[in-house]
Amino acid sequence: MLRTRGCRLITLLLAFHVVSCLWPMPRSLTNGSDFLRLSSGFSFSVSIAEAPADLLEAIDRTSSALQSTLIERLVVGRGAADSDTINNAPTLSSLEVSLTGNLPVRPVSEEAVLPLEERQESYSLLVPSDGSAASLVANSTLGILRGLATFEQMWYVLDETAYTNIVPLSIEGDAPAYPYRGFMLDTARNFFPVSDIKRTLDAMSFVKMSTLHWHVVDSQSFPLEVAEYPELSEMGAYSSSQVYSMTDVNDIVSYAAKRGIDVLMEIDVPGHTDIISLAHPSFIACSEASPWQKFAAEPPSGQLRLTSRAVIDFTTGLLGAVARRLPSAYFSTGGDEVNTACYMGDLQTQADLAASGMTLEEALDVFVHATQDALADEGKAPVVWEEMVLAHNLTLSKETVVMVWISSEHAAEIVKRDFRIVQAPSDYFYLDCGGGQWLGNDPSGTSWCDPYKTWQKAYTFNPLADLTPDQHPLVLGGQQCLWAEQASPENLDSIVWPRAASSAEVFWTGSTGPDGRPLDVNEALPRMHDVRYRLVKKGVRAIALQPEWCAVRPFQCNINA
């Protein structure tokens, strides 16, 4: 009661004061501009019966972060000018964490992998300015996890004192505009150790992202150990030390789930599979054919012989074996860039088609259905890239989630066919663009998707462009993607962060901020600097977006400032 009254009172008294922290911006926020210190004896008081272990671990991580990875405020002098104010400010001793509603109390890791429409991420956070207890309330442990990230981001440090300057603060029922807020990582063109993926998951969780889309294998390498098909990684990995063992995968999936992140794994078929030819030559058509341009989007060429019964059995067996071990409700079979010339020139495929009397498109439909049935048997909803809907005449289940990638202008056409979509358009969200030509022998070449996609460009993406209101529910969210032809552990953080935080806010906060104004790069820049400095303090090598001179002087480095 008291808390509720407090809440209402504050809501009445407060306007929205500009904040230079919090990413993504909560959808509901009223706050003041008073200072408050974190008491040296600050503690989280958890009033949840049988609180799940992974929730308590999340609270412990937040507690450690408040002591070790806070940043100084990004203003000239880094906050020193407010030293007296800070030292004389009231102190906060406790954050009361509780669950409301009548949902069963489940571990964060269970709630993080529920079907998207069932995820409960809403939370309310109240931080009075007088030092009386703050409260974080949600109707799910996943919601509590989201609220903890917001709470951590409120605080700055000066001379070892943690403080905030945006209280009283009231966030009531902050919940994401879209459930799918992802990042896609390609671990096949170049390999990334488990530690790099975990660090990426930490950063994703800090900005409330919900999905790691793991493009784990491709034509260049097969770094995934599968018990039933050990030959694939034994022969297809770059080396025995560049393999995700089944233990590694479990470790990553569990690490992610505890941080509110679902791992959507992708095994891209029938294209992007040449590496399988090392273990099963007879399964692959046009393997390493020349010139590769004729048979594939990039070297090496090679696609599964989709007309072969043996290949269909292998593929469905592989998909089932991998999907079966994952908690996610989704699994991606890719399906992009299927090359027709490869099959047209393949004698076995042509013989199979002649024998069956099917066209290639009909055979592809049979193949895709077999893969989708295999996923259905494991209780997974299928995810595919856009060509499966736009380039081929297939009869896909409406359960299928379709990923837009070739162009943001393709979303409407897919939605028109009544499929749910994930927005991952290369013209806004591809992090590999602008790094130059990676193919050899092309001195003046640029990347296929120039220019570099800046955080600002990604931030201006409109998830609902070209869609009618009744179609809006079909947009599940979106993600930025890192294809790794020119990426490796050496530049993973710097090419991804803080840029990937752009879509995290676009898909959490939605089209307008809590003040009702449309999202705007000018308003966002100081907060983007803030989250970047926080990520660096947390050990993520996020790059500087401007000279530090600009980072501590909001708006003074604008064009026409």
Add this chain to the structure above:
Amino acid sequence: MLRTRGCRLITLLLAFHVVSCLWPMPRSLTNGSDFLRLSSGFSFSVSIAEAPADLLEAIDRTSSALQSTLIERLVVGRGAADSDTINNAPTLSSLEVSLTGNLPVRPVSEEAVLPLEERQESYSLLVPSDGSAASLVANSTLGILRGLATFEQMWYVLDETAYTNIVPLSIEGDAPAYPYRGFMLDTARNFFPVSDIKRTLDAMSFVKMSTLHWHVVDSQSFPLEVAEYPELSEMGAYSSSQVYSMTDVNDIVSYAAKRGIDVLMEIDVPGHTDIISLAHPSFIACSEASPWQKFAAEPPSGQLRLTSRAVIDFTTGLLGAVARRLPSAYFSTGGDEVNTACYMGDLQTQADLAASGMTLEEALDVFVHATQDALADEGKAPVVWEEMVLAHNLTLSKETVVMVWISSEHAAEIVKRDFRIVQAPSDYFYLDCGGGQWLGNDPSGTSWCDPYKTWQKAYTFNPLADLTPDQHPLVLGGQQCLWAEQASPENLDSIVWPRAASSAEVFWTGSTGPDGRPLDVNEALPRMHDVRYRLVKKGVRAIALQPEWCAVRPFQCNINA
């Protein structure tokens, strides 16, 4: 005698076999394709009376590298297929290191900072295939240092056995085509700790670069401690922990010199100096004026009041104080982007001009002469950016070295005026291009010098373009540059390496390789991969240029492969 005869014999017998290692490519190279192992008891035998300590340290570093940072060969299987051949190969027990000629024996660190025309970097390396002693001979310790880098790069590792497959090898008198092979780092827009600079110097030395052009201060921050002017860094550094103390500078300069690198420091005047206004407001015109575009190339605006006697005395005093403590024969006063509107709108400057009866250009000439005289007093040759010659009508000493930056097409015009040049054109060598717009409030903005300058683009640079043979001696060399508006310790390595190795080869090897063919990105790519993997093994976060599948399959990822 024996060695000489061996040399001649091998030269007669050998053709140039393709090598996939060595960066930069030696200008003279004959080699076979036999295998040779490094004996577990391998040692360097130094026959140099009173060998300088820093030469012995360099040999120790090479010795450690041979044991700890060799890479596996970049072929499918990473060399395992040659296991038997390697295990049955002869073993090399010793590399005999000696000096020839009659030059005085000097420490590497003394030879590295000599005037460019006096540097002796030539070396000869002979590695027989039968296990008999190899030899490294030079007429200077600096030459020995260059040869050690070549020797280290010959070796690969397989199952803890170090081996090479390019013997017998004979390099006779490999010497750089140009003495100035640099890299420029801006430490003012964002700060880089000493450890980052040292790691960069290690990488530079590994590819035989000779100069670190240190753009240490600018309008955004003054991270340089100067004993006589402590207020500049006290008030102008981003923070007290973001300052290069005089001890740090000595440490960096000495670390560099021991690795064959001269530190050319730059204090850019009269523009790019606004930060000085914090300590000396009266010295700066148009400080933080608005709109900044009218008064500077980027925020904040602010330039030294060059017409003021007090400012001239301060500037010459500052330059002298910094230059005096550095061993280099050169010092840069910058001089780029002097903004006329800033001075036209500055009352004091206008009053000074009226009183003196000088035009702004005449006053600039007086100012520049004063700075050059201050450097001459310290025995330094002045270095300036191209505008000092092309945009202003100044009477510069012909000792002046001019840096080309605005366009590669400007080189000829500067050379025509009989100045020596360093090639640093933004259209080939600016590493910051292509990262998007860093100024605020410009969602679709690109960088001012798009596109991204790939290693391939830099590699195709012709240092002698548009010049007549008699003008060639005026080209001292060149460098790639990192301006740090969007760079920080988080992406220093990934934005610089391996790209900066391109110019290291262009300016060492010159226009043609040892086989007489023009430098060619297609031939260079496997070696660029090789040096990139070596840099990573040494702890430099150099990025992947292609999928590893391509890195171990030379030429198969070419366009039209």
